[in-house]
Amino acid sequence: MQEKMGKSLKQTATAGFEEKNDILITVSPLNAGENTVDLTSTVLHQYGRQIKKLIIDTVNDAGFKSVKINAIDKGAWDYTIKARVLGALERGMKA
Amino acid sequence: MTDPKTKLRRTMMFVPGNSPKMINSADIYGADSLMFDIEDSIAVTEKDTARILVAQALKSIKFHSETVVRINHPTQTPFGLDDLKVILPSKPNLIRLPKVEDISEVELVAKEIERVEKENGWPEGTINIISAIESVKGLYNVREICKHPRMVAIALGAEDFIANLKTQRTKTGIELYYVRSQILMAARDAEIQCMDTVFSDVKDMEGFEREVSNSRDMGFDGKSVIHPKQITEVHRLYTPTDTQIAKALKVLDAYDDAQKNHKGVLAVDGKMIDGPIVVRAQRVVDQASAAGVNVEEKRCLA
Numbered sequence: 001m002q003e004k005m006g007k008s009l010k011q012t013a014t015a016g017f018e019e020k021n022d023i024l025i026t027v028s029p030l031n032a033g034e035n036t037v038d039l040t041s042t043v044l045h046q047y048g049r050q051i052k053k054l055i056i057d058t059v060n061d062a063g064f065k066s067v068k069i070n071a072i073d074k075g076a077w078d079y080t081i082k083a084r085v086l087g088a089l090e091r092g093m094k095a
Numbered sequence: 096m097t098d099p100k101t102k103l104r105r106t107m108m109f110v111p112g113n114s115p116k117m118i119n120s121a122d123i124y125g126a127d128s129l130m131f132d133i134e135d136s137i138a139v140t141e142k143d144t145a146r147i148l149v150a151q152a153l154k155s156i157k158f159h160s161e162t163v164v165r166i167n168h169p170t171q172t173p174f175g176l177d178d179l180k181v182i183l184p185s186k187p188n189l190i191r192l193p194k195v196e197d198i199s200e201v202e203l204v205a206k207e208i209e210r211v212e213k214e215n216g217w218p219e220g221t222i223n224i225i226s227a228i229e230s231v232k233g234l235y236n237v238r239e240i241c242k243h244p245r246m247v248a249i250a251l252g253a254e255d256f257i258a259n260l261k262t263q264r265t266k267t268g269i270e271l272y273y274v275r276s277q278i279l280m281a282a283r284d285a286e287i288q289c290m291d292t293v294f295s296d297v298k299d300m301e302g303f304e305r306e307v308s309n310s311r312d313m314g315f316d317g318k319s320v321i322h323p324k325q326i327t328e329v330h331r332l333y334t335p336t337d338t339q340i341a342k343a344l345k346v347l348d349a350y351d352d353a354q355k356n357h358k359g360v361l362a363v364d365g366k367m368i369d370g371p372i373v374v375r376a377q378r379v380v381d382q383a384s385a386a387g388v389n390v391e392e393k394r395c396l397a
Contacts, residue, residue, distance in 0.1 A: 015144045021116040079155035080115040080148065087144035 006065025010094065015087030016080070023076035025055075025088040030066040035059045041073035054078060058085040067092075099188070099223050099247045100287055103127050103385040105317040105333040106326045107163065107250075107290055111136040113145035118152050121160075124323040125330070128161040133178055134168075134193050142167065142174045146181045153185035163225065165191040169203050179204065183211040187222060189247065194255060195226040196233040201243045208245065223247045225290070228278050229255035237278050241285035249282045250319060251275060253292035266302060268309065279314050288316040297322040307332050334386040335379045340393040343376035350376075 009029035016024045030036075037055045041048060051073060058081070059067050069085070076084070108126035110117050112133040121129050131152070133145045149164055164187045169175035171194065182190070192204060201224060208222045224245045228234050229252035241249050253271055257263060262270045275291070282289035291310040294303045307318055307329055318329050335343070346363055350373045353361045361368045383390050 019116070021119055076115060077119060077155075079151040082155075083148040083151035084144070086151075087147045090143060090147070 007063045007093070009064065009067055009089070009092040011092055013088050013091035013094075015091060016076075016084035018072055018074060020074050021076055021080065023071055023073040023081050023084050025081075025084040026070040027059075027085075027088040027092045028068045028070075029092070030068050033066055035064065035067045035069065037069040037071060039071045039073065041071070042075050043073070051081060054081050055085055058082050059089065062086060062089055064089060099220070102161065102247075104161070104248065104288055104290065105386075106329045107317060107319045108160075108323070108326060109136070109165075109293070109319065109321050112149040112164070113137050113141050115148065115152075118148070118156075122156070122158050124326050126160050126320065126323075126326050127317065128163050128189075129158060130163040130165055130191055130319070131187075132165045133174075133182075134165045142178075146174075146178050150181050150185040153182075153187055161189065162187045163189040163191050165193060166204075168192070168194050169200055176207075179207045183208060183222065184215070186215075186217070189223050189225050191250070192224060192226045193252065194229045194233065195240055196230055197236055198239045198243065201226060201240055201246065205243065205245045220245070225250055227252040228274070229253075230259045231256075234274055234277055237281040238284065241278075241281045241287055246285070246287055248288035248290055248316070249278050250290040251278055251292040254295075266305075268306060275310065275313060275315075283314070289314070291315045291318045293319045293321050294325070295321065297325065300324075300328065304328060304332065330386065333382065334388060335383045337393050339379050340383050340388065340390060343379035344390070344394050346372060346376035347380065 009027060012026065012028040014024060014026045016022050018024045035056055037052050039048060039052050041051060055069055055071060059069060104127050106126045107128040107130050110121045110129055110131050112131045131149045133142060133149055137145045153162055164182050166178035166182060167174035190204060192201065195201060204224060212219060212221050225248040226240055226246060227250040228237055237249065240246065251274060253264065256274060257270060260270060264270065279289045294306050296302060303325060310318065311332055320326055320329060346368055349361055349363045349368060380390055
């Protein structure tokens with residue numbers, strides 16, 4: 001069975017801001033491997049695992065592979081995290 | 096389901112569409128409608144992420160208020176059609192079209208809405224339109240614009256309109272008198288609602304009260320607001336007083352009595368009552384009920 005091809009980023013891109021209730025997401029293309037996330041958050045101890053899972057799930061569901069995600073969270077709600085990840089990916093697809 | 100053409104819209108609050116902090120708290124102030132803006136309050140470089148943020152917010156948060164998204168102009172900017180592609184699937188109640196000048200712009204947007212409604216199996220009219228008149232050209236076409244079947248309200252966008260007129264805003268509002276009157280007439284002719292423009296000096300509550308009272312007395316259904324503290328004031332000014340409600344009930348009771356007992360001429364407190372007075376009395380009672388007033392409690396004041 002042929003392995004399903006994932007989308008690849010063309011460039012590093014960011015979305016969001018380091019402001020209250022927002023999250024700054026930076027996505028960069030990796031040469032190979034799984035999507036990985038590096039998270040800094042004001043609520044890391046309480047929600048770190050959940051935020052990382054939401055970021056990875058959003059990137060996976062959007063069909064991307066081999067993306068490195070750096071996230072600086074200032075207490076963003078789930079919809080904002082998802083929106084900023086999708087925004088960064090969209091920007092990263094533009095040449 | 097409330098008829099979108101008659102729904103209570105005393106206040107439509109602007110919420111910048113790229114601010115999660117403001118979006119998160121938008122629903123707590125009790126505005127009748129929330130207008131998430133991805134047009135003028137958003138920098139050109141952030142249009143792409145603002146539209147995604149608003150779409151995700153609409154999909155994820157259950158807002159009590161009516162939801163409206165102000166998109167960028169569909170033909171005069173390169174952003175408007177992309178805004179629609181991202182925003183429409185998130186099912187806002189209304190799309191607000193800025194700077195409308197011609198019915199063809201409304202038709203273009205309505206076609207996109209129709210396509211998305213069909214794709215998702217939503218009933219026709221799930222998403223409707225409010226247009227803003229912000230130029231003389233738009234004003235000259237306002238009657239046709241108001242009559243589009245998806246149009247539920249028309250709004251005045253004064254800042255651009257005044258720039259177009261080559262004048263400035265004054266405390267008396269004389270520069271806007273003609274346009275306010277004209278769009279109001281067009282709205283009434285088309286049986287849709289009419290929303291007044293924003294009052295941008297949030298510190299001047301006295302000036303705000305004067306402007307809201309004036310536009311209310313002209314016949315406007317509501318006001319666009321830019322700060323939560325303006326909401327309470329508009330709602331207060333748009334809620335009939337106890338005396339007005341009591342008087343209206345008296346008129347309606349007298350009318351009912353006349354109907355039942357086949358009385359011809361009708362008088363309340365020595366004043367003759369005819370058709371238009373009954374219609375106005377009913378509107379007072381409807382406005383009060385819509386604002387949450389227990390109308391029956393006011394009957395004893397009559």
